[in-house]
Amino acid sequence: MPAPSVTLYDYWQASEVPAPVLERFWSKVAEQENGCLTWQAQLSVGGYGVFCVRKPKKMYAHRFAYELLVGPIPDGLELDHLCRNRSCLNVCHLEPVTHAENRGRTPPKRHCPNGHEYTQENIRTWVKRDGVVSRACRECQHQRARAWRQRKRAVG
Known part of the structure; x- marks a missing residue:
């Protein structure tokens, strides 16, 4: 809204x-x-x-x-x-x-939405085309990639 x-x-x-x-x-x-x-x-x-x-x-x-x-x-x-x-x-x-x-x-977020702690080792940052700096939780990305690979194996 x-x-x-x-x-x-x-x-x-x-x-x-x-x-x-x-x-x-x-x-x-x-x-x-x-x-x-x-x-x-x-x-x-x-x-x-x-x-x-x-x-x-x-x-x-x-x-x-x-x-x-x-x-x-x-x-x-x-x-x-x-x-x-x-x-x-x-x-x-x-x-x-x-x-x-x-x-x-606004205090910075200390954990991702799934509860993984934002640490130097567990965070991936990049700059978008519009200049905004984004970050993502590496552990969440790994979990999504594993789930995708498992789905792909199950279908193929």
Whole structure:
């Protein structure tokens, strides 16, 4: 699902949001012991809460909460979850930052999706045509190659 680009201000000023919309929004939020206000409804593929403001328009729930309680997100900035919980709506855990700063704050992944540790020996890196550096887990690549060879032998 592409990132919802609609803002609260596309429909109403924060002070003019209809009560039924606010009730529907806050009914989908649960407070956690660590202070996070966690979205309990639809999540995007990336783990962000998604709120249907007015059909068919959807927006990220943390953006809705921030614009409702703080004000518009400044142009050119995005919200960084200081708590690292993408479904958190607590505006005290959200900070407007540039995309570069937000990416720089993201801790590097220590393991591949299959749980293999990223070490110097177990990682393969290369530069794509567009200049982006990519990496892959060697163990996963070996497992895929073994499975492919076994399938090929079984068929042939």
